[in-house]
Amino acid sequence: MDLNLTPAEQQFRDEFRSWLAANLPAPEERPKGTRTELGNVTFLKNWQKTLYAGGWAGISWPKEYGGRGATLVEQAIFQEELAHANAPELIGTIGLSLVGPTIIAMGTEAQKQRYLAPILSGEEIWCQGFSEPNAGSDLASLATKAVRDGDDFVISGQKTWTSFAQMADWCLLLVRTDQEAAKHKGITCLLVDMHLPGIQVRPLRMMSGDSAFNEVFFTEVRVPAAQVLGKVNQGWTTAITALMNERANLGSGLQVIFRRNLDALIERSKTVQRNGKPVCEDPLVRQKLAQAQIELEILGLNTMRALTSLAKTGIPGPEGSISKLFWSEMNQKTQQAAQEILGAYGQLSEFDNGIWAYGYLRSRGNTIEAGTSEIQRNIIAERVLGLPKSY
């Protein structure tokens, strides 16, 4: 039990901090708005390229695949330093934290050679085609089908909730390849070129007004059979690996955003007035700010503990569900607290660029995306606590 950085970790941090100081585009050069706004894509791809050129891409990926071969702790330090420096978010996050590790774990050597480097360099952006309109929590009931035709699979169907599809070059796609098998047994995972004919992407507007997600339609899309990741009809294993990677990584990336958000709220509480005083002097507001701080700190600590455990076992496990549950509910509570603290101002589009109204609405999706809270609790109950299956 030692939460100090080791000398090696300190050196890593110092090195990256210096590199950032020298290479981070000045604030005025950085784009406004979210990663998924298309105007920001070129800038963000270039930023990934710069990171890659500096040796700061795929921190915990093996060196043989172009990563830095660093530890998971260093991976976390990397995230933290990006946050401290207020650096832009990474656009290739699906590739970096989900597809890449899955290809490393399950891909052929040829696939590794072909796909990993462009993820690191920001040349190719990935998306993840899992959810469907009728396969949400029950992902294994997915219906998008791929029929073998000579050397190809021919894909037809629809995916939804696909982040980054509007700019993605590739998709990690789950398809049904055996209609007869039990539902978990007939699924295959394909690496699909998003520029192929027959693929249509339609942005899915959320209640918060933006379109971070998309619907993706596949109409007789031909993909060579060599594009299978893992084995035919054994894609469910690939999916679980990818989902656990997603949950393990989502939390640590999001912490950055949560920290900035809470800091902004704390500062705001010093300027918004009620009863002739800044609201931060109101005992009720103080309790809410403190609770937000407490939960955010604990999220960080839980993440560090999980990281230590992951570093020992090597495979992300169902503990990711605890983290997912924790951060999603924490952010909802904190966004609600922000609304209560800021009152009428928190709902205005032109107050702090509307981040509070947006943040509140967006947070309602947190307990749904990447597996609903209900699913996470089921996973914890059944896979961590060993309770009998509920269905």
Added chain:
Amino acid sequence: MDLNLTPAEQQFRDEFRSWLAANLPAPEERPKGTRTELGNVTFLKNWQKTLYAGGWAGISWPKEYGGRGATLVEQAIFQEELAHANAPELIGTIGLSLVGPTIIAMGTEAQKQRYLAPILSGEEIWCQGFSEPNAGSDLASLATKAVRDGDDFVISGQKTWTSFAQMADWCLLLVRTDQEAAKHKGITCLLVDMHLPGIQVRPLRMMSGDSAFNEVFFTEVRVPAAQVLGKVNQGWTTAITALMNERANLGSGLQVIFRRNLDALIERSKTVQRNGKPVCEDPLVRQKLAQAQIELEILGLNTMRALTSLAKTGIPGPEGSISKLFWSEMNQKTQQAAQEILGAYGQLSEFDNGIWAYGYLRSRGNTIEAGTSEIQRNIIAERVLGLPKSY
């Protein structure tokens, strides 16, 4: 929509109020402690007798069975006036609100003649033998069996969570009379003399230290077949009627206790000090007191609405589950608020006679007794909202 009392209701209230003023034993004559402490039984039976003699027993029971034949609203007024006068609680509550109405609904004329009057007069106290160690939420899986032997049933088994069993003269008992039938189909309801040989009552001590409940053991207890209430093997219907009566009545009786408790808390908040001031000046405390007040007022309003509806339909329905859910969770929140408001004092046995520590612990049973919150939510979902059955 008129929440004013009608002239008749006002007259009822005034009459009862005057009667109470003239007949209520002086505070110093009343027993301390709970209804289930045996030393208080004689006093409380006499109090019921006095009410009966004055015409104030079985307010909404039909006149032909010795009741007052008053409306459900008047029944509620009766409860309220008892509360305002700080009158002792009614000891015969199981008989008055659960067994009596069930006998009226399902009993033979002979049973009505035999059992109803002594309930009203307080001469005979009833208990309700439903739950068993292995039949809690799943009541229909009860195993206490009654075997027909000539003109008798011979009962063997165990009941638990039986309030008032230690002083009861009679028990409304659910037994299994057909081992072969589907579990809801083999149950019979019996009216059992608690003084029969083979019945043993053992108090069940709760975490709050008192023994409001009992275990009741039946060893070859012989009961004449004429003691069946309703029909043999159709006791499940009787049980449901009784449970709905229980839920419909529990809420309005408990309101009295909740009101007194909250009033005491409000007064206490004016004397307990923190930071050199009474805690009632602390904004956090004020929010908690207000929330308790809000929920208690709404409990009263919900009860009034349910009463209006019940008066029209005549049969208590699954809405009782809403009330049960509401008051049980309300009381738990309020007791927790009391603990937060009173701090260290709230845990002392010798501060306000230990009512706060007791009240907190006792409240933990609220979401379990008379049907757990999980069961209530299932009932609401399935029987009120029409959602498909969960199991």
Added chain:
Amino acid sequence: MEFDLNEDQKVFRDTTRKLLKKECPAERVRRLMETDTAQDAQLWHLMAEQGWLGLTLPEDFGGLGQGLVELAVIAEEMGRVCLPGGFLSAIFAGALVAEAGNSRQKAAYLEKMASGDLKGTVALLEAEADWNPSAVRLAVERNGEDFVVSGKKLFVPDAQTADVIFCVVRDGESLALLPVAKDAAGVKVTAMPALDATRKLYQVEFENVAIPQAEALGADGNPERALRRAIEVATVTLCAEMVGGMQWVLETAVEYAKTRHQFGKPIGSFQAVQHQCADMLLLTESSRSATLFAAWALTVDDPKAAAAVSIAKAYCSDAFREVCHRGVQVHGGIGFTWEYDLQLYVKRSKASEILFGDATFHREQVAQLVLGER
């Protein structure tokens, strides 16, 4: 004692529901929220025609003289369809004139308000967004026969479509209620776009706007008390609207839970979903009880009326939000989309939560009452 709508009220409810279902479908709400004012002349005309705009105004001045329970009945139906525009502002302004106006002023405003020819709103909030009338700081000056006001009000609903803005200003120890024509010189209305696009908010700036003192409402009475009473009326109306919103969300979620299948079963057969729905029902019905009681208590001037209004608003503020949260969760992803109508209610719930004071504000009012401080 009868805690239920009477037969007339039920008929009124049913016809209102039918009418609004037809006249204000979600597509119309969506079309209106994209406009600058979310106001619809045709719907406004309908409301006037139905007598809704003057429902509780005195019959002597063109109203129907109904009680607040009737108002709550229609407001609930409006909430159910998420009706956009200025009905609530009209109720607030109408109640203010009815409470504070002398007979000349009532004659001047109420009939036109009831007929829909004059739209009113009330400008109360300032920089602190505090709903307590005693927090009003914008001071008025006296100049001869006139009041002169310079300064600004914030978060004023429907100011752009209003013909008259009743501006609450401080006149020393007292308040003054000034009817200001929206088009008067020196009045500037600027949009304050916010999360709920179905009820638009504005900043209203006044620059040396003169109003004859004789025009101020309630000058011969107690303007603050009249204002508080009007706020209570509007608050109960809002609570009823919120109950209607909850009811829609509840019904929609239950319906979805019955039809959506996952793992080979309707999701409504999963306990986690069942329990969310059960809680939604409990919250909705409890909100309805609190609101109907407050409406009745205000109508009959029950001594518990002020407490009842704060109890209703405190409870509804939390409940509508919680019902919407649960509604989204039951739906999963689809409930989070722009296309699905649930989002309209989520936003309405959020705006309603703080309008006329949030739960914290009203709990503090309740605390003052239970602690015997006022």
Added chain:
Amino acid sequence: MEFDLNEDQKVFRDTTRKLLKKECPAERVRRLMETDTAQDAQLWHLMAEQGWLGLTLPEDFGGLGQGLVELAVIAEEMGRVCLPGGFLSAIFAGALVAEAGNSRQKAAYLEKMASGDLKGTVALLEAEADWNPSAVRLAVERNGEDFVVSGKKLFVPDAQTADVIFCVVRDGESLALLPVAKDAAGVKVTAMPALDATRKLYQVEFENVAIPQAEALGADGNPERALRRAIEVATVTLCAEMVGGMQWVLETAVEYAKTRHQFGKPIGSFQAVQHQCADMLLLTESSRSATLFAAWALTVDDPKAAAAVSIAKAYCSDAFREVCHRGVQVHGGIGFTWEYDLQLYVKRSKASEILFGDATFHREQVAQLVLGER
């Protein structure tokens, strides 16, 4: 960076767990809670023998010189068996002497405390039951070479079995920490029976009790700072104990949910029960993270240590209560009985919730820190 117990710590944990399971079964807890003091000479002897009483005390004074993580490790195991008696008081008193005492005082107390021959407790709270040292009002008088104290302290744990009571008094602007022999003339200890019978509380009255000024701890340093530090040590110890309690409740509830059948299935297959258990795990693990971090931060004097302690206590206070509530609910009726051991943890959770400050108190400390007020 490694956020996990090291191998030594894990071995220490496992042997402690095994030992306490054997030496402190629930029957013993129940027997002890029925006694006046909940103190057990044999268990005390065992703790001394194992080095637990001096675990974190300096080696020069008979301690083992271990860090607070090690202390947290054994405290968690103690919490798991709901160990009754004065261990926490011993830790508090020992930390106070270690932080505030000069070397003569350390020599006088610590070795005996570590060996179990001297039992200490700290008398801090007064009528307001405020854990903030600056709230101490009981004033001491100076009389020649002596401090003289008259007045009373409340909610003092384990005062009846203590040999020495370190009494915190006000000496003008400063605090004084007076070691008072429990049997000294003028000292009167009266039981304050409370909900958790496994940790007894007392009122301690002082009537003209004189203590040589030279005996006061920390007089040459900053007694308030030393006291705060000792409170932090004791608070983290308590948090670890709470985590152990949560772990017991979680495991017991999960085990019950696997074996108890209703409706023909183990109740652990019902979503409602599953979700309660999942929440219990989340609360327990998060409490453990917060507690271990606070223990580590205090040990290495991390600048975040004070915040970490308040974060841990605020979170654990809520979490232990919630875990117990859920534990009872999962069990149903049986979990509410006197005979079932869950009740011991429910009561312990309630007492621990407020000991060393409740969640509200610690959130206020966190607020002061995040707002940069101290």
